[in-house]
Each structure stands twice: as structure tokens, then as C-alpha cells.
Amino acid sequence: MEYMLEMNHIDKRFPGVQALSDVTLKVKPGEVHVLLGENGAGKSTLVKILAGVYRKDAGEIILGGQKVDYSSTNDASKLGISMIYQELNMIPDLTVAENIFINREHLKGWPKHIDWEKMNSEAAKALKKLNANISPTQKARRLTTAQKQMVEIARAISADSRIIIMDEPTASLTEKEIGELFRQIRLLSEENVSIIYISHRLNEVKEIGDRVTVLRDGQYIGTRDIKEADTDDLIQMMVGREITQFFPKCVAKKGKEALRVENLSRKNVLHDISFSVHEGEVLGFSGLIGSGRTELMRAIYGADGDVSGRVYVDGKEAKVSSPKLAVQNGIAFLTEDRKNLGAILSFPIYQNITLASMDQFSRNSVIDHQAERSRSEELFSMFNIKAPSIDTVTRSLSGGNQQKVLLARWFCRDAKIIILDEPTRGIDVGSKVEIYEFINELAGQGKAIIMVSSDLPEVLAMSDRIAVMREGRLTGILDREEATQEKIMKLATLG
Amino acid sequence: MEKTQGFDYKTFIEKYGALAILALCMIVLTIISPYFLTALNLKTIAIQTAVIAIIAIGQTFVIITGGIDLSVGANLALSNILTASMMTSGVPLWICLVTALAFSAAFGYVNGLAITKMRVPPFIVTLGTMSIARGITLVITNGTPISRLPEALSWFGRGEIVGLPVPVLIFIVAAIIFNWVLNHTLFGRYTYAVGSNMEATRLSGIDTGRTVRMVYLVSGLLAGLAGIVLMGRLGLAHPTAGADYNMNSVAAAVIGGTSLTGGVGNIFGTMIGALIMGVLDNGFVLLGLSSFYQEIAIGFVVIMAVYLDLLQQTKLRERR
Numbered sequence: 001m002e003y004m005l006e007m008n009h010i011d012k013r014f015p016g017v018q019a020l021s022d023v024t025l026k027v028k029p030g031e032v033h034v035l036l037g038e039n040g041a042g043k044s045t046l047v048k049i050l051a052g053v054y055r056k057d058a059g060e061i062i063l064g065g066q067k068v069d070y071s072s073t074n075d076a077s078k079l080g081i082s083m084i085y086q087e088l089n090m091i092p093d094l095t096v097a098e099n100i101f102i103n104r105e106h107l108k109g110w111p112k113h114i115d116w117e118k119m120n121s122e123a124a125k126a127l128k129k130l131n132a133n134i135s136p137t138q139k140a141r142r143l144t145t146a147q148k149q150m151v152e153i154a155r156a157i158s159a160d161s162r163i164i165i166m167d168e169p170t171a172s173l174t175e176k177e178i179g180e181l182f183r184q185i186r187l188l189s190e191e192n193v194s195i196i197y198i199s200h201r202l203n204e205v206k207e208i209g210d211r212v213t214v215l216r217d218g219q220y221i222g223t224r225d226i227k228e229a230d231t232d233d234l235i236q237m238m239v240g241r242e243i244t245q246f247f248p249k250c251v252a253k254k255g256k257e258a259l260r261v262e263n264l265s266r267k268n269v270l271h272d273i274s275f276s277v278h279e280g281e282v283l284g285f286s287g288l289i290g291s292g293r294t295e296l297m298r299a300i301y302g303a304d305g306d307v308s309g310r311v312y313v314d315g316k317e318a319k320v321s322s323p324k325l326a327v328q329n330g331i332a333f334l335t336e337d338r339k340n341l342g343a344i345l346s347f348p349i350y351q352n353i354t355l356a357s358m359d360q361f362s363r364n365s366v367i368d369h370q371a372e373r374s375r376s377e378e379l380f381s382m383f384n385i386k387a388p389s390i391d392t393v394t395r396s397l398s399g400g401n402q403q404k405v406l407l408a409r410w411f412c413r414d415a416k417i418i419i420l421d422e423p424t425r426g427i428d429v430g431s432k433v434e435i436y437e438f439i440n441e442l443a444g445q446g447k448a449i450i451m452v453s454s455d456l457p458e459v460l461a462m463s464d465r466i467a468v469m470r471e472g473r474l475t476g477i478l479d480r481e482e483a484t485q486e487k488i489m490k491l492a493t494l495g
Numbered sequence: 496m497e498k499t500q501g502f503d504y505k506t507f508i509e510k511y512g513a514l515a516i517l518a519l520c521m522i523v524l525t526i527i528s529p530y531f532l533t534a535l536n537l538k539t540i541a542i543q544t545a546v547i548a549i550i551a552i553g554q555t556f557v558i559i560t561g562g563i564d565l566s567v568g569a570n571l572a573l574s575n576i577l578t579a580s581m582m583t584s585g586v587p588l589w590i591c592l593v594t595a596l597a598f599s600a601a602f603g604y605v606n607g608l609a610i611t612k613m614r615v616p617p618f619i620v621t622l623g624t625m626s627i628a629r630g631i632t633l634v635i636t637n638g639t640p641i642s643r644l645p646e647a648l649s650w651f652g653r654g655e656i657v658g659l660p661v662p663v664l665i666f667i668v669a670a671i672i673f674n675w676v677l678n679h680t681l682f683g684r685y686t687y688a689v690g691s692n693m694e695a696t697r698l699s700g701i702d703t704g705r706t707v708r709m710v711y712l713v714s715g716l717l718a719g720l721a722g723i724v725l726m727g728r729l730g731l732a733h734p735t736a737g738a739d740y741n742m743n744s745v746a747a748a749v750i751g752g753t754s755l756t757g758g759v760g761n762i763f764g765t766m767i768g769a770l771i772m773g774v775l776d777n778g779f780v781l782l783g784l785s786s787f788y789q790e791i792a793i794g795f796v797v798i799m800a801v802y803l804d805l806l807q808q809t810k811l812r813e814r815r
Binding site: 301303322323324326327328333335340341342343344345346347351355356358362365366367369409413 | 679680681682684687688691692694695696697698699700701702758759
């Protein structure tokens with residue numbers, strides 16, 4: 001048996017998007033197999049199919065030479081497949097042993113009750129195998145992230161797993177803890193357990209992996225031996241798509257500095273970030289998911305507390321400790337999560353458009369409905385929002401049209417500095433182009449624009465400069481002329 | 496996309512469902528009892544509904560923000576006791592009345608402070624302040640009512656202006672004013688916004704904490720106003736007054752279409768909700784049944800009203 005696991009011709013479709021098409025993954029016994037790809041490449045979908053979270057639409061899974069078919073995480077774990085999630089799912093008020101044996105507790109006697117002694121000693125055995133100094137009777141709540149991860153691995157071992165999937169296991173570990181984790185991973189592979197390892201960090205991929213499979217846009221790109229693959233080659237495999245989309249970028253005249261950020265930090269999230277944006281400029285922000293881009297934008301906008309550092313608007317220091325003050329200082333923030341943090345879905349369109357600018361449509365706190373409605377009508381047609389009228393409930397609009405409503409909200413506010421967090425995510429191509437044209441228009445009017453985007457071609461095409469973040473740090477700012485997908489990827493994964 | 500032509504039954508039920516139930520109750524009672532549809536009886540219903548209707552206006556604001564105010568009854572009782580003792584010790588009536596309103600509004604504002612600054616959920620905060628206020632009231636009075644209130648006070652409970660009872664006038668005027676506040680002021684707009692999506696509202700640059708505090712202030716203020724009407728009607732201040740007003744004001748708002756999940760509700764609906772409860776109450780009396788049955792009936796009505804609301808919410812979510 002050459003392979004412990006073969007996943008052949010896997011297809012998976014979600015409403016509106018082909019997440020995987022004809023993807024192959026072949027894992028040898030006892031190897032650490034790295035799964036590599038950009039955000040949205042389909043890595044998570046693939047391993048979730050393997051772990052029984054999703055059902056595949058087509059394709060086959062061959063485990064230890066036998067074709068298997070299952071549709072629940074329970075079945076998957078019975079077959080010896082365990083997944084260690086990024087957000088470790090432990091029940092905080094149960095003990096370590098209880099968490100390890102959850103859903104397969106050792107029972108005895110009549111009526112059946114829990115055999116604590118056996119459970120605790122088995123748990124201790126599994127933990128000992130990992131050289132982990134954790135008591136089985138300790139409450140899970142008090143464990144550190146690294147310890148929780150060990151308990152999860154102990155859970156996988158005690159279930160006799162043949163395949164353990166780790167989704168970005170080092171994301172929140174310290175250097176020392178990473179070393180410990182790698183040691184455990186090597187122990188596991190000596191026992192012929194196969195590890196499927198998802199990570200963005202190319203450095204550690206080279207250190208721990210045996211082979212690597214690269215996915216891109218839901219497609220299988222290739223598998224390499226890690227010893228033979230060089231970093232540039234892997235980056236090329238991850239990003240090497242052609243730009244086919246239409247980006248109507250116009251470079252606007254650059255004016256004076258509109259926003260400057262100095263030494264912005266937030267404990268464990270953002271580290272000493274400084275940059276500036278000028279009038280008429282589009283500053284793109286690239287980086288992997290979890291690199292701290294959204295957190296940085298929220299920090300500038302005053303959405304979270306405990307932020308240190310300075311923010312200057314038009315050269316003057318601005319005390320931005322709440323979104324209200326940010327808005328008063330001329331900063332607008334289009335959030336990434338449109339439905340939960342942007343639109344008031346139950347409001348008619350016009351009330352969403354005017355929400356941030358009600359001071360323009362009121363006198364002594366009394367709303368001037370006529371002014372409000374007529375301004376809304378103007379923006380409604382200017383932004384080409386496709387809906388029966390401005391009274392249509394926002395919930396019933398498509399994602400693209402909801403986004404246009406929110407852009408109209410900030411246009412109505414007439415902010416000088418506009419932060420757009422993933423402005424085109426999940427939006428149809430037609431609306432995307434309209435949003436790009438709107439960004440051009442704003443830049444042409446001399447607004448300073450910050451655009452966070454995980455879509456590399458988009459960031460490359462629409463930005464005048466591109467800032468790249470990695471793990472809460474700003475790892476570089478590239479000029480439009482010098483920026484390439486490869487350079488950005490390097491800064492985002494190695495920087 | 497939302498349908499625009501044809502009969503929009505959803506909006507109809509949202510707006511007039513409670514009205515239809517009210518009409519149905521009235522028709523049934525007219526058939527059963529010859530006394531129901533007389534001017535005198537209708538006036539009695541209106542007067543008896545006034546106190547709860549006034550409180551329910553404030554409760555509607557609170558529930559629109561997704562909160563609940565369980566302290567309105569205790570607020571009313573404590574405010575009554577304080578002002579009644581001022582009256583009996585000779586303080587001019589108008590000062591006493593202004594104090595009653597100011598005290599109750601401040602009480603509500605404190606609820607709002609605890610909810611927004613300490614981030615304790617509204618249910619717990621108002622449950623706590625309810626207990627505190629009720630306790631203080633009982634300590635001060637030792638459980639006995641304060642009577643021999645000034646004669647002039649009775650005008651608020653039993654007076655009439657061109658044949659219209661004053662309590663009814665007060666509740667109609669309050670409903671008109673606060674309906675206007677809800678629909679034509681920034682505060683009203685933000686109240687709906689906060690209840691629909693607090694975080695999105697905050698990120699639009701609106702001071703959501705202030706909005707929430709003002710909402711509880713309104714709720715307290717109206718509890719104080721209702722207290723004045725109640726004292727006028729009874730001629731005394733009772734330390735255990737208003738114990739059932741929490742439940743009944745929530746019931747009136749919910750029956751009137753205010754959604755406990757926030758973001759939805761209107762004053763007109765709440766007024767109908769309050770009248771439904773008043774009519775039910777009256778009906779039980781006319782039928783010679785104990786008013787205890789009314790409590791049972793209201794319990795059922797509230798659960799059904801919330802259930803229907805949830806059905807609608809589920810339908811909305813499925814359509815998304």
C-alpha cells in the first residue's frame with residue numbers, strides 16, 4: 001500500500017461558487033503532507049470533506065486501500081480520521097480527560113456510569129506519549145492554547161487515528177511552543193500516523209513537511225517533495241493565475257497627506273504599525289486572513305479599545321477613541337462583514353443611506369424627511385442600486401446592491417478618508433466593476449482611500465501603493481510599479 | 496426582491512393584526528353582554544387601560560432596542576410613595592408632580608447606565624432595580640399606603656375635560672407625542688437602528704450607549720406619569736402598586752406587534768395591545784368571572800403573540 005489516503009476527483013459546489021473541482025490528494029503513511037494555497041483556494045473545504053463535515057458532490061476517498069463513503073464527523077473519526085481545528089473546540093468546564101473521551105466515554109456497571117479511573121488513566125497515557133505535562137483532571141478552561149492543542153492531539157491518539165488533520169496549528173503559538181509541537185508531530189509520524197498540515201507559513205512548511213500539495217481557486221495545481229521544491233516555485237504555484245478581470249484603474253493626482261498612523265499597537269494583535277495615505281491615493285492592504293488587517297482598520301476607526309499609538313488627520317493629531325469621533329474626524333469605514341456590521345437589514349434602503357449623516361437631514365434633532373428622501377433618491381440612482389424604490393427593505397437586495405447602499409452611506413457622509421475592508425468580497429462581477437469605478441471617482445475627488453483586499457489581482461490593479469501585513473506587523477509597502485503577486489506573497493508569508 | 500403589487504398580508508398583519516383581534520373581542524362581548532357596548536362601560540375601559548397604556552409606551556421604546564424594563568412597576572410605586580409623602584408634608588402639588596417625573600426618569604436613566612456602562616443585560620439590571628426599589632418602598636412605608644392626598648390630585652385620575660376623562664386624554668397625548676418622537680426625531684430613528692443591529696449602528700458613528708440610556712429614561716419618565724394618574728384615581732399611594740405592570744406593559748407591546756428581538760414596533764400597535772387587555776379584563780367582569788381568570792388568559796395571549804412573531808421572523812430568515 002503506497003498511500004494511506006487517496007482523495008480522487010473531488011468536486012464540491014456551494015451556492016454560487018465551485019469550491020473544489022477535480023481535486024486530488026494522496027497521502028503516504030507516516031508522512032507530514034502540507035496543503036498549501038491562498039485564502040479561498042479550497043484547502044479548508046477539502047479537509048472538511050475528509051473529516052466528514054461536508055459531503056463531496058463527486059469523487060472518491062480511498063482509505064488504507066479501501067473505498068469509503070461517509071457523511072458525518074462521527075463516521076470519519078471511527079475510520080481513524082481526526083481534525084484539529086484552528087479554533088480549538090474544547091468544552092471549557094470539563095476536565096482534560098472528559099474532553100479527550102467526549103462522546104466515547106468509558107462506562108461500567110449498571111446502570112452504566114462513567115469509569116473515571118479508567119478514563120483518567122487512559123488520558124494520562126495518551127498525554128504521556130506526547131510528553132505533555134498536563135493533568136487529566138484539570139479543567140480545560142485553564143489550559144493555554146498550546147496545551148489545548150496537545151489535548152486535541154492526545155484525543156486523536158487515543159482514538160487510534162491514522163490521519164490527523166491540523167488546520168494552521170501554529171497560528172497562535174510562540175516559537176518555543178512551535179518547537180514542541182513539531183517534536184510531537186515527528187513522534188506521531190514515527191508511529192506511522194499521517195498528518196495533513198495546513199499552513200501559510202512557508203518557512204515552517206519547509207521545516208516540518210515531507211510533501212506538499214498546492215491548491216488554487218479550487219483546483220489541484222500539483223504535488224512536490226518539499227526537499228526538491230524551492231520557495232519561489234511554491235509561491236508561483238499558489239498565485240500563478242492570469243488576470244482576466246477588468247480593472248478600470250485611473251491614477252489620480254496625489255495631494256497632501258490626509259492620514260498618518262504612528263506606532264499603532266494593540267496587545268497580541270497589532271505591533272507598532274506606521275504608515276500614511278495621501279489625498280487622491282488608493283493604499284491597498286494585502287496579507288493573509290488573520291494577518292491583522294481588519295483589526296488595524298478597526299483600530300484606526302476607534303472601534304476597539306486598548307489601542308496605543310497616534311493617528312493624524314490632515315497633519316493634526318486626532319483622538320479617535322470611538323467610531324463617532326472617527327466619523328467626526330472625516331473617517332469612514334466600510335466593514336468587511338456587510339450583513340452583521342454594515343447594513344441595518346430591516347431598514348428601507350434610504351434609511352441605510354442616510355444613517356451616518358442624519359445631522360445633515362435634521363434640525364434640532366427633528367428629521368427633515370423631505371431632504372432625507374430626496375438626497376437618498378439622488379444617491380440611489382447615482383449608485384445604480386437595483387431595487388424597486390428607496391423604500392425597499394435592504395434585506396431583500398443582492399450582496400452587490402447592499403454593498404452599493406453602504407458605499408452610498410459613506411458617500412453621503414462626505415468623509416475625507418475612506419477605509420474599505422474587502423469591498424468586493426462575495427459580489428457579482430458587474431457590481432465589482434461599478435465599485436472599482438466608484439473608487440476611482442472618489443480618488444479623483446481627492447479622497448484618501450485605504451482598501452483591504454485578499455484578492456491579489458484586485459489589490460495590484462486598483463492600488464497606488466500596496467501595504468502588506470503578516471501576523472499583526474506591517475512587513476512592507478510596495479509601489480504600484482514594483483509590486484507583483486510574488487513579491488506580495490513573499491511579504492505576506494515570509495516577511 | 497420584496498413584492499410591491501397585490502395584497503401585502505404581512506404588512507397588514509403587522510399593522511392591523513392586533514386591531515382585528517380587538518374588534519373580534521368587542522364583537523363577541525357585544526353579543527354576549529348587553530352592557531358591553533354602552534358609553535359608560537367603554538369609558539370605564541378607557542380609564543382602566545390608561546395607566547398600563549402610558550407605561551407600555553415606554554416599554555415599547557425599550558423593547559424596540561431589544562431590551563426589557565421589568566422595573567417600571569416598582570419605579571412607579573417608589574415614585575408615588577416619595578411624592579405622596581412630600582404632598583402630605585405640605586409641599587406644593589406642582590413641585591411634587593415635577594419631582595415624581597424627574598425621579599422616575601432618573602431611575603430609568605440609572606437602568607440605562609448599568610446596561611451600557613457595566614454591560615449587564617437589561618433583564619438582569621431591571622430585575623435587580625425592581626427588587627431594590629420595591630424593597631426601599633416597603634422599608635419607607637412599612638407596607639402601609641399613604642392616604643389623605645390633596646384633593647386637587649384627583650383631577651388626574653377622575654377629572655374630565657369636555658366630557659373626556661383626564662387619564663384617557665393623558666394617554667392619548669402621550670401616545671401622540673411619543674409616536675412623533677419615534678418617527679420624526681433622530682432619537683427615534685436611532686432607537687430602531689440600535690434594536691435592529693447595535694454594532695452596525697455604532698460603526699456608523701452613532702453613540703449607541705446614549706440612545707439606550709435615553710430609551711430607559713423615557714420608560715422611567717412614563718412610569719412616573721402613569722403613577723400620577725394612578726394616585727389621582729385611587730386617592731392614595733400604595734407601596735405594592737404596579738406589581739403586575741411589568742408583565743402587562745410587556746404584554747401590551749408584544750400583542751401590539753413589538754418584536755422582543757428588537758428593531759420592530761410602533762406606538763399605535765401598543766395602544767391597541769393595551770386596549771385588548773383592558774377589554775378582556777372588562778369582559779371577565781361582565782361575565783361575572785373572577786379577574787384571576789384574566790391573568791390566565793393574558794399568559795396565553797402573550798405566548799401566542801410572541802410565537803406568531805417568531806414564525807414571521809423565521810419566514811424572513813428563510814427568504815434571505
